[in-house]
Amino acid sequence: MNPRHLRWIVPSATVVVAAVVAVVLVTQVGGSAACAAGGSASYYTAGRNGMCNLGAPADDAYAAIGRAEYAGGQACGTYLDVTGPNGTTRVQVVDLCPGCPAGKIDLSKGAFARIGALSAGIIPVSYGPVRDPQVGPLLVKLKGGTAHSALTAVIGNHGNPLSTVELQTPAGFVALRHGEDNSWTGPAGAVGAPVTLRISDVYGHQALVPGLALGQNDFQQTRTPLYGGPSPSPSPSPSPSAVESASGPPVTAAAGPTTSLAPPPKC
Incomplete structure (x- = not known):
């Protein structure tokens, strides 16, 4: 039986106790998991890019979440601290789990094995979002x-939910539209290169990223982080893959003005 489709029918007393313990544990993990949800987790293997078009992290620590928590793609690229029977692990949201109700998540096999027994197939967990996780530029x-195709952008290594991605034009900044596949789409028509984007998250962090090239099939590795401290002058270069995005110490551009989109609610 595929572990992704396993479900509890009648929880045993042991399962109930484990779930309670998981909720207690997650509240003690550095306070990083806000509004922790109690539920269950199974494991799966993501497709090449996942619904978020970010690829699977090299550390095999990723998750797919249900539609309500996926929020039309806003959760893409964010991180969760997940606590199970054997401890806590941190995962990146890279995929949508269409059949998962609220509180049910699918973990990568590696992440699942860090907090539970693979033989169980499904385990009780609690989990919550991580604010300002440690990521690279x-x-x-x-x-x-x-002239034949509108600009689309996929952003990686932002850590927090993004509020806006804006394209700099001669007339000023133009907001791109976010899709469920985690792509940010601009207006139709040709865009002059190099491209400059202004990227903001729901907590008011903001970064200006100039010098981006068009026509490349892979992620461009910039030198500009979204938060965490002073940023060096950005100079994007091609990156062999998205899975190498977390290499190096995180440094950050100065925070910009707070956007109109409010942060996720606190407990």
């Missing part, structure tokens, strides 16, 4: 931007 993938 921003990654940006750009496509289109020609």
Whole structure:
């Protein structure tokens, strides 16, 4: 039986106790998991890119979440601290689990094995979002931007939920539209290269990323982080893959003005 489709029917007393213990544990993990949810987890293997088009992290620590928590793609690229019977692990949201109700998540096999027994198939967990997780400089993938194709951008290494991604034009900044596949799409028409984007998250962090090239199939590794401290002058270069995005110490551009989108609610 595929572990992704396993479900409890009648929870045993042991399962109930484990779930309670998991909720207690997650509240003690550095306070990083706000509004922790109690539920269950199974494991799966993501496709090549996952619904978020970010790829699977090299450390095999990722998750797929249900539609309500996926929030039309806003959860893409964010992190969860997940506590199970054997401890806590941190995972990146890279995928949508269409059949998962609220409180049910699918973990990568490696992440599941760190907090529970693979033989169980499904385990009780509690989990919550991580604010300002430690990540490297921003990654940006750009496509289109020609007379025949609108510009689309996928942003990696932002850590927190993004509120806006804006394209700099001669007339000023133009907001891109976020899709469920985690792509940010601009207006139709040709875009002059190099491209400059202004990226903001729901907590008011903001970074200006100039010098981005068009027509590359992979992520461009910038030198600009979204938060964490002073940023060096950005100079994007091609990155062999998104899975190497967490290398190096995180440094950050100065926080910009708070956007109109409020942060996720606190407990």
